[in-house]
Amino acid sequence: MPDNTSLIERVNHIYKRISYAAMRAGRSPEEVKLIAVSKHIPMTAIEQAIDVGLRHFGESYIQEAVKKIETSTNDQSATRLSWHLIGHLQRNKVRHAVGLFDVIHCLDSLELARDIDLYAARLGKVQRVLIQVKLADEHTKSGVDPEMVPALVDNIAALNHVRLEGLMTIPPYLDNPQEVRLYFRQLNQLRETIYGMGYKDLELSMGMSNDYEVAIEEGATMVRVGTAIFGQR
Ligand SMILES: *Cc1c(COP(=O)(O)O)cnc(C)c1O
Numbered sequence: 001m002p003d004n005t006s007l008i009e010r011v012n013h014i015y016k017r018i019s020y021a022a023m024r025a026g027r028s029p030e031e032v033k034l035i036a037v038s039k040h041i042p043m044t045a046i047e048q049a050i051d052v053g054l055r056h057f058g059e060s061y062i063q064e065a066v067k068k069i070e071t072s073t074n075d076q077s078a079t080r081l082s083w084h085l086i087g088h089l090q091r092n093k094v095r096h097a098v099g100l101f102d103v104i105h106c107l108d109s110l111e112l113a114r115d116i117d118l119y120a121a122r123l124g125k126v127q128r129v130l131i132q133v134k135l136a137d138e139h140t141k142s143g144v145d146p147e148m149v150p151a152l153v154d155n156i157a158a159l160n161h162v163r164l165e166g167l168m169t170i171p172p173y174l175d176n177p178q179e180v181r182l183y184f185r186q187l188n189q190l191r192e193t194i195y196g197m198g199y200k201d202l203e204l205s206m207g208m209s210n211d212y213e214v215a216i217e218e219g220a221t222m223v224r225v226g227t228a229i230f231g232q233r
Helices: 007-024 043-051 062-074 091-100 110-123 146-157 177-196 212-217
Strands: 033-037 056-059 082-085 103-107 127-133 162-169 203-205 222-225
Touching: 007 033, 007 043, 007 212, 043 062, 056 062, 062 082, 062 091, 082 091, 091 110, 103 110, 103 162, 110 127, 110 146, 110 162, 127 146, 146 162, 146 177, 162 177, 177 203, 177 212, 203 222, 212 222
Parallel strands: 033 056, 033 222, 056 082, 082 103, 103 127, 127 162, 162 203
Antiparallel strands: none
16 A cells, blocks of 8 residues: 555555455454564554554564553553564573563574573563574574474473464565465464474464465464555654
C-alpha cells in the first residue's frame, strides 16, 4: 500500500490479507499473531499502533528498545503489551534482554540458552524463546543449522528457566515472495521433526512485509511486519 494511507487502513489491510492467506491454507486466522516490527520507529507511532489494537511489538536493538519498553510499562493505565526481541542477541546483552523481553526469537546457541537460563533464574522468570534457524548458506546471518536443531531442542528442555516456544527464520530477501516459499516449508518440516520428538505446539515465526502471506500459507503462526504497518523506516 502507498505510504500516504493511514496506519489504521494499513493495519486493516494486513489483517484482511492474513485472513485470506490463512483461509487459502485451510487455517484459522486466529492462529496467526501479527508482530508489529517497531525498530527505528518512534514511540508516537507505536502509540498509534497500540490505539488501533496492536499488542505485539518486535525490536531488533536492545538499546533502542529499553526506553520504549520502560515507557510503555511505567504507565500503569497502559494496555499490557508483548515485546519480542527479533535481532541478534550478543552474550553480553543477555542480562538486559531477559529483563525486557517477553519472547526472544533469536536463540542461536546452547551457550546463549545457558546464559538466558542463568539470568532468568535470577529474575525468577521463565524466558520464552524461539530458535533462529539458518536455512540458506548465508554467513552474514546468524542462526542454527537445521541439522543441529534437534540436539539443541533437547538441551534447552533441560533448562528450568527457558521455555522453547518455537522456531524462527529470516530467509534470503527475494523480490518474488514465491521463491521464499521453500524456506518457509523447510522450517515447517523441521517443526514436524521436532513434533515427532515430543515437542508440541511450537510456533513458527516467519514472514515479513514482503512475504507474510506466503509464510502463512506455509504455516507461520507469528509474522513480523514492519514496513507494511509503519511505512519505510
Ligand atoms: C526488520 C525486520 C522485520 C520487518 O521487516 P519489514 O520488511 O519491514 O516488514 C522482520 N523481522 C526481522 C528479523 C527484522 O529485522
